[in-house]
Amino acid sequence: MNWMARHRRWVIALICAFWTLAVLAALSFPELPFFSAVARGEQSFGDMLRREGRKAPTHPEFVFLGIDESTRNFTPFNPEDAVGNRAFELITERPPPWSRELWSVLLDRLFAAGARLVIFDMIFGKPGDGDEAFRNALERYGDRIVLGANFDLSGQLTAIWPSPTLFPNGERDDRAGYVVFFPDGLDGKTRSLRYRISDRQLAGQAPHSSQQIFESLSARAVAKLGHP
Known part of the structure; x- marks a missing residue:
């Protein structure tokens, strides 16, 4: 007990060093049996935060254009809409991939x-x-x-x-x-x-x-x- 009291700082330092090395080893070698359990726990917690945490708002100046099935099988509302409209002409002249x-x-x-x-x-x-x-x-x-x-x-x-x-x-x-x-x-x-x-x-x-x-x-x- 007296020894523990005299070397208290060293004991605390060794404990901290041990767990620091253990965490670093788990992150560096996640495929090892013991460390993989630690790594999976850390990943699961991180996944939960990403899934349930607050989401960053989408910047209003970003506009996303996607190609879905309705675009791939595009049919103009009126065949006359494609006349003189180069984009409509290219989409309707053949299936994807378009020109x-x-x-x-x-x-x-x-x-x-x-x-x-x-x-x-x-x-x-x-x-x-x-x-x-x-x-x-x-x-x-x-x-x-x-x-x-x-x-x-x-x-x-x-x-x-x-x-x-x-x-x-x-x-x-x-x-x-x-x-x-x-x-x-x-x-x-x-x-x-x-x-x-x-x-x-x-x-x-x-x-x-x-x-x-x-x-x-x-x-x-x-x-x-x-x-x-």
């Missing part, structure tokens, strides 16, 4: 309506019909557009950049950002975002001064809006 000229028409209308930035959460990895019109629109609006890219992680790592018919140097073009998410290795759920990642990280290698850094679609968009 990429459609996206050039969309860009013209969005920027005419006052859009600051247009983000395509889509992959245009191969040449397609209408690329010339789409490329002209991309050049016309320059840094006010961001296109999606992807990494195929199913086998040998493959990067999928916008087609050279749109961006001649897609890998180096700051208007292209990856859309892939990286799930948790323990249970496959996505809990965080990586706004930047290197080619060596993707290959599971240690960092190096020669590594190439890639940015996500969101990171590219934020930079284009003036917040690098």
Whole structure:
């Protein structure tokens, strides 16, 4: 007892150090049997906070356009509505994938309506019909557009950049950002975002001064809006 009293600070320090190391080990090696239980508990609590916690309000200046089944099977209210309306003509002339000229028409209308930035959460990895019109629109609006890219992680790592018919140097073009998410290795759920990642990280290698850094679609968009 006297020994405990004399070394009270050391005992407290050792207890704190032990639990600190235990938590760090659980976070660093979640696949180990004992630590996996700790990691799962921490993840479950975090999931509950994300599910039940207060949600951040959506910024009123963001507008989302989606492609649903009604769009894919589009039928104009009146056949005469498509006459002289290039967007309607392109949608009704054939099933998806539509001519990429459609996206050039969309860009013209969005920027005419006052859009600051247009983000395509889509992959245009191969040449397609209408690329010339789409490329002209991309050049016309320059840094006010961001296109999606992807990494195929199913086998040998493959990067999928916008087609050279749109961006001649897609890998180096700051208007292209990856859309892939990286799930948790323990249970496959996505809990965080990586706004930047290197080619060596993707290959599971240690960092190096020669590594190439890639940015996500969101990171590219934020930079284009003036917040690098």
